[in-house]
Amino acid sequence: MNTESGDDVTAASAPEAPAGGRERTRQRLVEAAAELLAREGRDAVTTRAVAAAAGVQAPAIYRFFGDRDGLLEAVAEYGHAAFLAAKRVDPAPGDPVEDLRAGWDLAVEFGLTNPALYALMYGDPARRTGSAAFRAGMRILEGRVHRLAASGLLRVGERLAATLIHATARGAVLTWLSLPADRRDPGLLTAMRESMVAAVTNEKPAVREPGPAGAARALRAALPEQTTLSPAEQQLLGEWLDRLADDG
Known part of the structure; x- marks a missing residue:
């Protein structure tokens, strides 16, 4: 278990909170760590500082995350979720x-x-x-x-x-x-x-250019949407198209 100097942490803790309360506490800890990270850098994200910012006792961090590395892993996942929320998806872009x-x-x-x-x-x-x-x-x-x-x-x-x-x-x-x-x-x-x-x-679209590779890639992309071929035929054709596309 990773601990910082000066943190006196044991597994002993307060009684377990209901599941909903536990999740809110966990989220509060992750958000507090993310805010400290953004404001003061990675070295500022200590168990003591995060617990104080979230308004909980330091042992809670070890119950939820195991150690400081586990907390940082959770903050990284929080970042991926924030990035996902920022993405814009156009299922049929003009270009x-x-x-x-x-x-x-x-x-x-x-x-x-x-x-x-x-x-x-x-x-x-x-x-x-x-x-x-x-x-x-x-x-x-x-x-x-x-x-x-x-x-x-x-x-x-x-x-x-x-x-x-x-x-x-x-x-x-x-x-x-x-x-x-x-x-x-x-x-x-x-x-x-x-x-x-x-x-x-x-x-330009590869199917307008000489050679089979671009056409193979285009056909390979459309293959799962067709229903004429049997699954075995689709698999065999897919393998052929992959080989042709890779040769390009």
């Missing part, structure tokens, strides 16, 4: 490439607006990213990528495209935050976004 740019810009804006929280969410490669909010956010990104593929605009496979888009947004924010203020050139963000767009999309 899927512009929709991709808008989604990337929103991700970067969230990071630059919430630097300490974003660094906690993504700055540690070992930090788990399996929360429900993170997975829901990735599904939104995968939906954008799928619409690009269905429009014949995807240059690479859907999985690789989603990874590239996520990685470039994450890298852009963390690089920006690591730079001295006088070296933070907005042109860096624009260049990274456009490099991402060039890497994962085509200027």
Whole structure:
């Protein structure tokens, strides 16, 4: 168990509160920790300071989160939920490439607006990213990528495209935050976004260009929506299309 110097914490605690009250207390602790993080930085998020800010006894933190690391993990999940709430989803955008740019810009804006929280969410490669909010956010990104593929605009496979888009947004924010203020050139963000767009999309629908790869990606994206083929035939055709798309 992780404890800070000066914290005298034991497992002993007050009687258990009803479930609804426990959840409200837990949420209050997470929000207090997130506010301390934003205002004073990660080092300020101690069990004693968070408990005082939330108006509870310090042992409550250990009941809910195990230790300070568990509390920080909960704050990171809180950040993913806040990011998810900020996302805007258009199920049928007029221009899927512009929709991709808008989604990337929103991700970067969230990071630059919430630097300490974003660094906690993504700055540690070992930090788990399996929360429900993170997975829901990735599904939104995968939906954008799928619409690009269905429009014949995807240059690479859907999985690789989603990874590239996520990685470039994450890298852009963390690089920006690591730079001295006088070296933070907005042109860096624009260049990274456009490099991402060039890497994962085509200027024109790929089905208009020579070669089977773009057509294979477009057909692969539409495959789950058709009902003519049997499940076994869909699986076999999907494997063929994946091979053709990867060869491109």
